[in-house]
Amino acid sequence: MAHVIDDETIEYVGILAKLELSEEEREQAKKDMGSMLDYIDKLGELDTTDIEPMSHVFPVQNVFREDVVTSGDMREQMLANAPQEKDGMFVVPKTFEG
Amino acid sequence: MEKQYETVIGLEVHVELATKTKIFCGCSTAFGGAPNTHTCPVCTGMPGTLPVLNGQVLEYAVAVGLATNCSITRYCKFDRKNYFYPDNPQNYQISQLYLPICRNGHVDIETEGGVKSIGIHEIHMEEDAGKLIHDEWEDVSLVDYNRSGVPLIEIVSEPDMRNAQEVIAYLEKLRMTIQYLGASDCKLNEGSMRADVNLSVREVGSTELGTRTEMKNLNSFRAITRAITGERERQIELLERGESVVQETRRWDDAREVSYAMRSKEDAQDYRYFPDPDLVPIQLDDAFIERVRAGQPEFREEKMERYRREFDIPDYDTRIITGSKHMADLFEATVELCHQPKKVSNWLMGETLRLLKEREMDPEDIRFTPAHFAKLIDLTERKVINTTVAKEVFEEMFDRDVDPEGYVEDKGLKMVGDGNALRKTVEEVIAANPQSVADYRGGKEKAIGFLVGQTMKAMKGKADPASVNQLLKELL
Numbered sequence: 001m002a003h004v005i006d007d008e009t010i011e012y013v014g015i016l017a018k019l020e021l022s023e024e025e026r027e028q029a030k031k032d033m034g035s036m037l038d039y040i041d042k043l044g045e046l047d048t049t050d051i052e053p054m055s056h057v058f059p060v061q062n063v064f065r066e067d068v069v070t071s072g073d074m075r076e077q078m079l080a081n082a083p084q085e086k087d088g089m090f091v092v093p094k095t096f097e098g
Numbered sequence: 099m100e101k102q103y104e105t106v107i108g109l110e111v112h113v114e115l116a117t118k119t120k121i122f123c124g125c126s127t128a129f130g131g132a133p134n135t136h137t138c139p140v141c142t143g144m145p146g147t148l149p150v151l152n153g154q155v156l157e158y159a160v161a162v163g164l165a166t167n168c169s170i171t172r173y174c175k176f177d178r179k180n181y182f183y184p185d186n187p188q189n190y191q192i193s194q195l196y197l198p199i200c201r202n203g204h205v206d207i208e209t210e211g212g213v214k215s216i217g218i219h220e221i222h223m224e225e226d227a228g229k230l231i232h233d234e235w236e237d238v239s240l241v242d243y244n245r246s247g248v249p250l251i252e253i254v255s256e257p258d259m260r261n262a263q264e265v266i267a268y269l270e271k272l273r274m275t276i277q278y279l280g281a282s283d284c285k286l287n288e289g290s291m292r293a294d295v296n297l298s299v300r301e302v303g304s305t306e307l308g309t310r311t312e313m314k315n316l317n318s319f320r321a322i323t324r325a326i327t328g329e330r331e332r333q334i335e336l337l338e339r340g341e342s343v344v345q346e347t348r349r350w351d352d353a354r355e356v357s358y359a360m361r362s363k364e365d366a367q368d369y370r371y372f373p374d375p376d377l378v379p380i381q382l383d384d385a386f387i388e389r390v391r392a393g394q395p396e397f398r399e400e401k402m403e404r405y406r407r408e409f410d411i412p413d414y415d416t417r418i419i420t421g422s423k424h425m426a427d428l429f430e431a432t433v434e435l436c437h438q439p440k441k442v443s444n445w446l447m448g449e450t451l452r453l454l455k456e457r458e459m460d461p462e463d464i465r466f467t468p469a470h471f472a473k474l475i476d477l478t479e480r481k482v483i484n485t486t487v488a489k490e491v492f493e494e495m496f497d498r499d500v501d502p503e504g505y506v507e508d509k510g511l512k513m514v515g516d517g518n519a520l521r522k523t524v525e526e527v528i529a530a531n532p533q534s535v536a537d538y539r540g541g542k543e544k545a546i547g548f549l550v551g552q553t554m555k556a557m558k559g560k561a562d563p564a565s566v567n568q569l570l571k572e573l574l
Contacts, residue, residue, distance in 0.1 A: 016368055018182050040315055044307075053375040055175050059382045064153035066501075067117050069240030071138045078137045081144070086233070089131045089240035091185040 004092035005030040101338075102302040106328045107265055107295060108219075108257035110235030111272060111313075113282045114226065114290040115158045121225050121249035122149030122377075129288070131222050133242035140224075141247035149376050151176075155249040156199070156282040156380065159223050160390045162251060163200030165397070165504060166218050167277050170387055172479075174199050175379040176223075179369045184241050185227040193252075195371045198222035201491050205275070207267040216268050217256030220430070224248050230418050238315065243530060257296065257307065262323040277423045278395050283462060285319055293322060298343070299333045308333070311344040313350050313357060321352040328355060401426060409439040415447055422461035424452075430470035436475045445475065453496050466499045474502040487511045520553075520561060524569050527552045538574060545572055 014021055021029060046076050075088060084091035120127055123140035133333045141551035158553055164169055174197040178190040203218035228246040230239050253272060259265050271292060273284040280566060284291040293316055316322045328350075333343050345569035348357040396404070396453050398420045405416045425446065432442045474495060478488045483506055491511070494500045506512055527549055528535055546567065553566045 002282075016180075016370065023453055056375070056379055059379060060345065061379045063121075063150060063378050064156065065122075065150045067119050067152050067154035069119050069126045070125065073135045074138050075134045078134055078139075078142050087240075088135075089242050090134075090229075091229065091233075091238050092185075092241055094232070094237050094240070095184055095239045 002041065003034040005033045007039075009033075100553075103299045103330070103334050104302045104304075106257050106262055106300060106310075107259040107326065108297050108310075109253075109259070109265065109268065110294040110296065111253040111255075112226075112292040112294075113162075113253065113272075113276060113284060115155055115249040115251060116250055116280060116282050117152055117154045117158070119152055119366070120247035121152050121155050121223070122247055125247065127248050131244055133240075134244060136244040137246070141187075142209070142243050143189070143246075149192065149374075151377060152249060153496075155223055155471070157390055158249075158279070158327050159221060159251050160382070161279050162253070162276055162281055163221050165205065165279060165385075165394060166200070166203040166205050166221070166272075168200035168203030168218060168221060170382060171199055172382050173195050173200060173379060175384075176374040176377045177371045177425065179371055181369060183227075183238065185230050187228065187243060188245060190544060191225060191226035191227065192374055192377070196373070200548075201249075204270065204554055204559050205271050206469060207271050209263050209267050211264075214258075214264065216258045216264070219254045220258050220424070221251050222251060224250050230416070253515065255499055257298075257310075258476045264325040265293075265295070265322060265326065269322070274398050274421070274423075277462070278397050280395075280423075285423065285460070286316075289317075292316075295322065295325060295329070297326065297333070299330055299337070304368060308337075309345050311345065312347045313349060313415060314352075314360065315349045316427045317352070321350060324352065325350040325357065331358070331456035346458050366469045395423075409433070411439055411443040415443045418451070419446060424464060425461040428464060428468055428471070430564050432471045435468055435472035435509055436479075436481070437449070438475055439457065441475050441479070442471070445471070445492065449492050450496070452461065453493065457459065462495075466495045470495050470499060477502055477506060480503055482512055482563055484559070486559060487513075511560060513562050520557070520565065520569060521573075523561075524553055524566065524573060527556060528570070535574065546574075 007026075007030075010021075010026055011031070013029075014026075026042075079085045079088070079090070082090045114127075117127060119125060120136075124412050125138050128136065140149055156486065160170055166348055174194065176192050177195045179193045179195070180190045182189055198220040200221035201219070201533055203221070205218065206213055206215050208214075226245050226248040228241050228243040230241055233240055255268065259268060261430045269291075276282050276284050276291075282290055287290070295313040296310045297313065300306065300308040300311035300540045309332070311329060313325050316325055329348070336343055344359075347360045349360045360425075364382065401420045402416050405420065406413070409416075417569045419429050429439075429442055429446060433439045436442065450464070453459075454464070474488065474491060475492075477483050478485065481493065487506070491500075491502050491505055494505055495502055531549060531552060534545045534548050538549070550563055550566050550572050553570070554561055554563060557566075
């Protein structure tokens with residue numbers, strides 16, 4: 001394997017993804033990420049001169065909506081998925097600014 | 099010699115677009131609905147939902163770009179900005195990083211220092227986040243997603259401003275332009291226009307930029323001015339002490355006039371942007387851009403020019419009237435009906451501004467119609483009502499958009515045009531006030547004022563003071 005993911009990188013990715021990994025999971029994740037990067041390197045071997053970078057797989061563009069209200073009050077349904085609700089709102093752990 | 103410092107400022111301005119629906123779903127954007135009543139699976143980030151771009155958002159963004167001399171990106175797309183925060187149910191914000199819709203624009207601003215061009219780096223389209231409310235009773239936060247998915251454009255300037263005056267002039271210019279386009283009402287206090295200030299300082303003469311900070315939570319021009327002064331001083335103090343400025347986001351507390359760093363070190367600023375696979379790319383052709391260009395309104399500068407040519411009103415009036423698109427529209431529509439530009443302008447400069455100030459309202463909030471306004475002017479011109487009554491009627495019209503004609507009729511406010519009735523009253527007043535009559539005849543010109551007042555009182559205000567004055571002189 002050409003790519004070796006070090007502990008620092010996996011720690012950082014874990015923080016970004018809000019994942020807490022066990023020692024075992026970390027080792028597995030390091031291996032998986034390494035092989036993914038190897039695969040990407042393989043794509044890099046292809047000659048892409050004169051090929052436009054692609055940002056979407058479908059040959060479709062310009063799909064727009066009319067600016068017309070199409071949905072009504074769905075609060076009950078939306079809140080039905082919330083682990084906890086209060087006064088018509090989603091309850092989340094306290095957040096603070098600063 | 100003491101070091102001289104220069105302030106370098108760039109702005110990130112978020113503007114909520116005046117669409118009826120959200121950027122990627124058919125939920126209403128109406129302000130003030132009960133919490134979460136304007137939500138659906140798309141704007142609450144439910145798995146498996148498909149966002150579709152609101153075409154009006156694209157039109158507004160292109161319109162603002164054209165009005166600010168930007169080049170329009172023909173092939174553009176959306177990217178995901180990844181971060182975790184409860185105001186963002188998808189755990190990513192749909193925004194534009196790689197191919198923003200508008201780039202390389204500029205607007206001209208005017209300050210005491212003269213005319214200056216402020217560069218616009220880019221304008222991109224994105225979605226707003228929900229609102230977090232701190233619960234007063236429990237140690238939790240509550241989330242309202244009504245604002246989640248409301249369309250925004252973010253206008254990123256170049257670091258071309260050097261002081262608060264230029265910043266305010268730039269914001270005024272953007273606000274005016276966007277209001278004229280009808281793309282947003284741009285209210286700082288309601289959050290439909292939000293400005294983040296990027297500021298750094300450097301020694302005068304230096305060409306390198308210093309380390310900048312980003313200041314958030316600026317809800318008024320006054321707060322922006324104070325935050326700029328405060329942050330400039332804070333950074334200079336750090337440098338003078340031999341310390342360095344840390345690149346960070348700071349939150350301005352306007353009540354205490356201080357700022358503090360917002361994010362902790364654990365919150366890595368790594369958004370891992372990537373193209374949003376749910377949204378297909380946008381390919382704009384000349385026809386689309388030309389159609390948007392053709393729809394551009396007459397902007398303030400052109401309007402002022404035309405007013406100078408067409409209407410005989412003072413320059414000061416022109417500036418105030420064109421300072422609000424709504425007021426300018428009202429002015430023009432009313433003049434169209436009554437052909438009295440000077441009178442219309444006088445009512446706007448006088449009573450309208452007075453009442454706006456008294457009621458703490460913006461010109462955009464004026465509700466009375468040009469038809470009613472023109473009727474009021476007509477009633478005073480034809481001397482159906484006198485000036486005092488007209489002001490009373492105007493206030494009713496301002497508050498409730500009453501029809502002046504009907505109101506005057508209902509309340510019996512018409513001036514008494516009947517010459518005999520007026521003559522009779524004046525005669526009575528003369529008979530009842532021999533002292534004033536003697537004073538006037540004895541050369542005290544002012545005494546006539548008292549007699550006019552007495553006559554007006556007897557007529558319950560429904561007489562023309564000038565006619566009363568004339569009649570008194572005649573009879574004395």
